[in-house]
Amino acid sequence: MQLPPRIVIVGAGISGLAVAYRLQVRLPDATITILEQADRPGGTTWTLRDDGFQVETGPNGFLDTKPTTLTLCRDVGLGTQLVEASQAAGMNRYLFLGDRLKALPSGLGAFLGTDLLSWRGKLSLLWERFRKKKEGDADESIDAFARRRAGNEAADLFADALVTGIYAGDPKLLSLPACFPRIAELERVYGSVIKGFAAEAKKRRAEANAKGVAYEKPGKMWSLPSGLRGLIEAIVAKLKQPPIHGVHVRSILPSPRGRGAGGEGTNPPTWHIQADGRAAWEADAVVLTCPSYQQTAMLGEVDPTLAQEIGAIAYNRVVVAALGYRRADVPAALDGFGYIAPENTRRDLLGVQWCSSIYPGRAPAGCVLLRAMAGGWQRPEIVDWDDDRLLHSLRAELRLAMNITAEPIYHRIIRWSSAIPQYHVGHLQRVARIEDRLKAWPGLWLGGNAYRGVALNDCTEQGAIIAEQVAAYLQRRILETAKSANFAEALYQNEAIRNRIHSDVVDCSQLAYELQCANGHKGGQLNISPPEGRDSVTYIDNGELVLGRYHVVYTDGVFVYDPHWSDSPIPRERYEAEIRRLNGPTVEISFVKAPPPEES
Amino acid sequence: MADIIKVLQQIAELDFWTRCPTRDAQGDDLAYPPFIFWRHKHPSPELAAFFRDAIQSFPGETRWELIISERNWVLLPARIKEHEQANQLLGGRHAAKELKQIDPEFGKLANAELSRLAEHIAKLAANPVAA
Numbered sequence: 001m002q003l004p005p006r007i008v009i010v011g012a013g014i015s016g017l018a019v020a021y022r023l024q025v026r027l028p029d030a031t032i033t034i035l036e037q038a039d040r041p042g043g044t045t046w047t048l049r050d051d052g053f054q055v056e057t058g059p060n061g062f063l064d065t066k067p068t069t070l071t072l073c074r075d076v077g078l079g080t081q082l083v084e085a086s087q088a089a090g091m092n093r094y095l096f097l098g099d100r101l102k103a104l105p106s107g108l109g110a111f112l113g114t115d116l117l118s119w120r121g122k123l124s125l126l127w128e129r130f131r132k133k134k135e136g137d138a139d140e141s142i143d144a145f146a147r148r149r150a151g152n153e154a155a156d157l158f159a160d161a162l163v164t165g166i167y168a169g170d171p172k173l174l175s176l177p178a179c180f181p182r183i184a185e186l187e188r189v190y191g192s193v194i195k196g197f198a199a200e201a202k203k204r205r206a207e208a209n210a211k212g213v214a215y216e217k218p219g220k221m222w223s224l225p226s227g228l229r230g231l232i233e234a235i236v237a238k239l240k241q242p243p244i245h246g247v248h249v250r251s252i253l254p255s256p257r258g259r260g261a262g263g264e265g266t267n268p269p270t271w272h273i274q275a276d277g278r279a280a281w282e283a284d285a286v287v288l289t290c291p292s293y294q295q296t297a298m299l300g301e302v303d304p305t306l307a308q309e310i311g312a313i314a315y316n317r318v319v320v321a322a323l324g325y326r327r328a329d330v331p332a333a334l335d336g337f338g339y340i341a342p343e344n345t346r347r348d349l350l351g352v353q354w355c356s357s358i359y360p361g362r363a364p365a366g367c368v369l370l371r372a373m374a375g376g377w378q379r380p381e382i383v384d385w386d387d388d389r390l391l392h393s394l395r396a397e398l399r400l401a402m403n404i405t406a407e408p409i410y411h412r413i414i415r416w417s418s419a420i421p422q423y424h425v426g427h428l429q430r431v432a433r434i435e436d437r438l439k440a441w442p443g444l445w446l447g448g449n450a451y452r453g454v455a456l457n458d459c460t461e462q463g464a465i466i467a468e469q470v471a472a473y474l475q476r477r478i479l480e481t482a483k484s485a486n487f488a489e490a491l492y493q494n495e496a497i498r499n500r501i502h503s504d505v506v507d508c509s510q511l512a513y514e515l516q517c518a519n520g521h522k523g524g525q526l527n528i529s530p531p532e533g534r535d536s537v538t539y540i541d542n543g544e545l546v547l548g549r550y551h552v553v554y555t556d557g558v559f560v561y562d563p564h565w566s567d568s569p570i571p572r573e574r575y576e577a578e579i580r581r582l583n584g585p586t587v588e589i590s591f592v593k594a595p596p597p598e599e600s
Numbered sequence: 601m602a603d604i605i606k607v608l609q610q611i612a613e614l615d616f617w618t619r620c621p622t623r624d625a626q627g628d629d630l631a632y633p634p635f636i637f638w639r640h641k642h643p644s645p646e647l648a649a650f651f652r653d654a655i656q657s658f659p660g661e662t663r664w665e666l667i668i669s670e671r672n673w674v675l676l677p678a679r680i681k682e683h684e685q686a687n688q689l690l691g692g693r694h695a696a697k698e699l700k701q702i703d704p705e706f707g708k709l710a711n712a713e714l715s716r717l718a719e720h721i722a723k724l725a726a727n728p729v730a731a
Contacts, residue, residue, distance in 0.1 A: 502691035504676075505669035507616060507637065541620060542693040544632050548618035564693070 004029040005474040008273050008283035010252075010298070011290035012036035012243035013043025014456060015448045017235040018072060018463025019287050019470070024239060025075075026471040033281055034243035035273070037290070041236055041243050044419070045456065047227025048322075048412055052364030054227050055322040055371065057414045059456050060353055061085060061223040066457040068464055069231075070222065076234040078224060085221035085337075089358040092336025095161055096347065096401050101332075101339050104161075117153055124151030129192040139425045142179060143171040149193060160342035167454065168316050168350050168376030169422045170343070178423035178431075223359050228456070248276045252286055252298045252444070270573070271443060284477070285443045285470045289463075291315070291418055292450035306437040309430055313450050317383040318419035321372045321394055322355075324410030330368055332402040338370075339401065343378040348393045350376050352401070367409065370398070377422060383415050421450040445470060477558075481571070484559040488569040491518055491561070501563045508552045508564075515554035515561050523556035524593040526572075528579055531586035538582045540565045545582075555591070602718035604636055604675070611650075611725045613641040616672075621711065630711045631704035633696045636675040648673075654721045660713040677710045 007023060009016045012034050020032050040046065044058030062069040073082055094101040095116065105111035112122065128149045134140070140148075142163055146155035155171075163171040167179060177184040186196025201217075208215040224230035236242050255270035273281040288295045296311035337358060340351040350373040356363040363369040372394050375383040382390070390413060398404040431451050438444060447466045449459050491497055500506050500514055512525045528551040530537050536547045541564040553562040559569030560576075570578075576589055605617050617638040621630055640647060648668050655664045655675070665678040676692055684695035700707050 498690070502693065504637075504667055504674050504692040505672045507618075507639065507672050509616075510671070538622060541618070542697055544620050544629065545622045546618050546620040547622040549614070549616050 004031055005284045005477075006031045006282060007033070007285045007287070007470060007474075008271070008281050009034045009287045009289060010249050010273070011043065011288065011294075011448060012038075012041035012236075012245075013289060013448065013459070014045045014232065015043075015459040015463050016243075016287070016289035017041060017232065017239075018068075018460045019289060019447060019467050020239055021072070021076065021235050022464050022467030023470055026467060027474060030474070032239070032241060033283070034239070034241070035247040035249055035275065035281070036243045036245050037248050037294075039245050041245075042229060042232040044416065045228050045232060047229035048414075049227075049229075050412070051324070051410050052367070053322065053324045053369050053410050053412075054362045055369065055412055055414075056227055056355070057320060058416075059228060060355065060358065060371070061221040061228070062456040062460075063218075064220050064222060065218050066461055068460040069457050072235070072460050072464075073222075073224070073231055076231070076238050078231065078234050081224050081226075081230070083223050083225055083359055085223070085358045088335045089337040089354075090220060094336060094339035095157070096339050096341040096349075096351075097157075097345065099400055101401055116157060121151060121153030121157075125154040126194075127151075129194045131192065133187050133191045139175050139177060139428065141172050141425050142174045142176045145176040145183075146171070149187070156344065157342070160344050161340050164343045164350050164376065165340045167420055167422065168318055168343070168373065169420070170377045173377070173422065173424045175423050175425045175427050178427040221358070225361055247279060249290075249294075249298055250274050250276055251301050252288070253302050254441075255282060283443075285445070285474060287445040287447055287466055287470060289447040291448060292421065292446075293418060295446060295448075295450075303437065303441065306434065306441075309434050309437065310446070310450070312430060313427070314422045314424065315418035316375065316377045316420050316422055317380040318350075318373060318375045318416045319383045319385075319390065320414040320416070321374065321390060322410070322412040322414075323370045323372065323394065323398075323408040324363055325368050325370070325404065325406060325408055327366055327368050329406035330370075330402065330404055332404075334368060341397075341401075343376055346378070347397060348379070348382060349374050349397045349401075350379075352398070369410075372398075375419075383417060387413055420454055423454075442473065481558050484556050484569055487519060487556070488559065488561055491515065492563055492567065494518070508548075508562075511563070512552045512554040512561075519554075519556055523554065524591055526553050526555050526560060526576075527588075527590045527592055528552070528583075529588040529590070531584060531588060534583075537579075537587060539579065540582075551579075602715050602722055604634075604714055604718040604721075605638070607718045607722045607725070608636075608638055610722065612643075612647055615639045615641045629700070631707040632700045633677050633680055633707040633710045634675075634714045635680075635692065635696055636714075637672060638675075639672045643673075650725070651675075651721070654724045655717070657724070658717050658720050660716055662710045662713045662717075664717060677706075679706065 005027060007030050009020050009032065016034055020034050023030060023032055046057045048055040048057060064070055070082070073079060091106050093104045095104055102116055105114045117125065131149060134148070142159050143155060146159035159171045163169050163174055167174055183193055186193045190196035190199055205215045251274045253272045253274065255272045271283045271286045273283060273286060288298065292310045292313045293315065296307045299310065300307040334354045334357045336354065338351060338353040341347040341349050343350065353371040355369040355371050391411060434446065438446065445466050447462050452458060452462055492501065497514070497518060500511060516523060516525065528537050528539065536549060537551055539546055539548065539551045553560050555561065555572055558572060560572050561569050562575070579589060580587055605619055608614060608617065620635045621632050651666055655666050658664060663678040665676055665681055667674040680692045680695045680699060683699055684692055687695070689695050689698070
């Protein structure tokens with residue numbers, strides 16, 4: 001009988017929870033343990049509720065450009081509660097430039113009429129569709145891409161605004177294919193981003209027509225009445241085993257019960273997860289979804305090269321300040337999503353979201369909730385400002401941008417000293433190297449937002465992908481185990497082998513070698529030697545306790561074949577556990593791939 | 601009480617050995633007839649002849665058999681092999697198991713006599729004339 005697979009997920013953010021939930025559906029018998037350092041789940045995705053205000057500490061919602069988060073919401077029973085961002089929020093976004101808010105154009109007419117760009121700048125951007133596409137697959141910064149495709153003026157304005165709004169990073173450092181893979185893909189496929197957007201919209205319209213449904217432009221933002229915390233809590237409520245909080249995982253190591261780097265013939269990899277203190281877990285599969293700098297620390301011992309690669313992924317620092325005002329104290333119309341102050345303007349604020357205009361229920365009646373972001377890659381020092389200095393600065397910025405002079409009636413400040421991973425140029429190559437390195441460590445997965453997208457959708461999408469990979473891996477392992485059992489049954493019936501098994505003069509190492517030969521040299525041998533201070537080991541032969549100078553058995557990696565001990569192969573872990581029970585924990589058990597001929 | 605493995609080791613260095621019953625492990629069942637298995641580092645025909653002679657000259661109630669293969673040597677009560685052949689069993693292990701069931705006193709006696717056999721062998725090794 002197979003033991004249920006044990007899976008440990010480190011990190012109870014949205015990535016870890018998505019992996020856990022999907023795995024629970026795919027492998028209902030699996031034991032899934034989620035270890036979380038913090039005292040609550042969700043990571044950066046959480047909603048604070050106080051004084052009638054509802055504040056997102058991290059992302060404010062998720063887009064429907066990818067289906068995974070919407071699907072996850074529906075699967076955990078939140079389908080009827082989904083709240084779409086207001087129409088105004090979808091249409092109206094602003095830039096803070098030259099001490100005032102300027103509307104970002106939302107269509108061609110508005111674009112032609114905007115004063116954000118000169119006519120030369122507008123023509124240069126529209127000329128994008130006629131520019132040659134890039135040759136080769138060399139990485140490119142967002143800034144370089146925007147200049148090449150849309151001209152310097154548009155690059156200065158829009159590339160920075162786009163990067164500030166999503167990554168709070170430096171467009172000269174961030175990689176376009178890593179941060180905006182779809183845009184890179186549009187250029188690659190259609191030769192132009194504008195042409196690509198148009199062609200894809202046309203395709204979607206045609207598909208909608210063919211299905212007889214109304215065409216809906218994608219890109220709507222969604223949340224829940226209870227905020228994104230509602231999603232976190234709904235997933236946790238669906239899990240058979242809730243996350244274990246307050247666990248600081250120190251290291252992830254291959255189990256001492258032995259395996260090499262996962263090569264053929266080694267034990268099916270099991271992992272030892274060591275937390276601070278004595279807490280430890282054993283797992284058949286481990287998924288790390290905590291921030292990459294934590295992953296680095298956990299993997300430093302097992303694979304320093306891998307840890308170094310992961311550790312090179314930089315994070316920015318962000319402070320989120322939620323400010324509640326009486327509606328009457330805010331002169332601005334608040335008819336949109338909010339505004340961005342491009343990082344190159346070097347303002348103290350990166351931008352402000354008008355939360356109560358985006359979703360209902362974010363502020364008490366007669367009040368509004370604004371959420372200001374500051375810091376980022378360019379101004380990390382702001383995160384260290386004390387509350388008074390920060391609030392003073394925020395109020396000055398809001399006075400300038402939105403003519404708010406009143407004091408907020410509510411504020412909450414959330415500091416993220418490692419907020420958003422920065423996918424700098426070379427990031428995808430680094431991820432490829434990390435993934436290549438991981439091939440040496442079957443049973444270990446790395447997830448979270450440090451690798452293939454920082455948005456909530458990216459996390460849930462990656463979570464679903466990882467869950468599928470883990471499930472496939474564990475199912476393949478179960479099949480391999482079954483194959484081993486079938487092999488043993490056939491092997492022990494083979495007359496030549498049977499005679500050797502029952503011979504009085506064939507010793508264990510001879511038998512182990514012959515069984516290994518019969519199985520095509522797959523696997524190797526387990527050498528069981530006395531612990532220090534003893535000259536013999538105890539094992540079982542023909543149902544009796546036997547004392548021997550040492551003992552040698554054949555293992556295919558999954559099972560141990562010790563026909564004098566048992567008619568059927570014994571799962572290696574169990575076999576080793578029994579040997580330790582008979583001889584004490586210090587008995588030496590070592591795996592030998594190919595014994596020298598004289599030993600056999 | 602002489603330990604057979606220690607005696608064998610004193611006569612010529614052992615590369616490998618097993619013994620059953622273990623005698624020093626919990627749950628040991630002395631009704632299982634002794635089964636001693638070993639390999640010398642430097643086996644020789646003279647060494648084999650010495651053990652044959654020693655075993656044949658042992659005056660105890662249990663008759664012993666020494667099986668010598670190219671690699672490993674086995675010492676066990678002759679009745680195990682007789683029982684195996686008479687009942688067409690697969691190897692001495694099965695025969696020993698059956699004897700444990702059908703005649704537990706035999707195993708107990710053989711195990712008790714194994715120590716005396718060990719003493720006998722040790723004495724011969726120390727003073728061949730004593731044979």
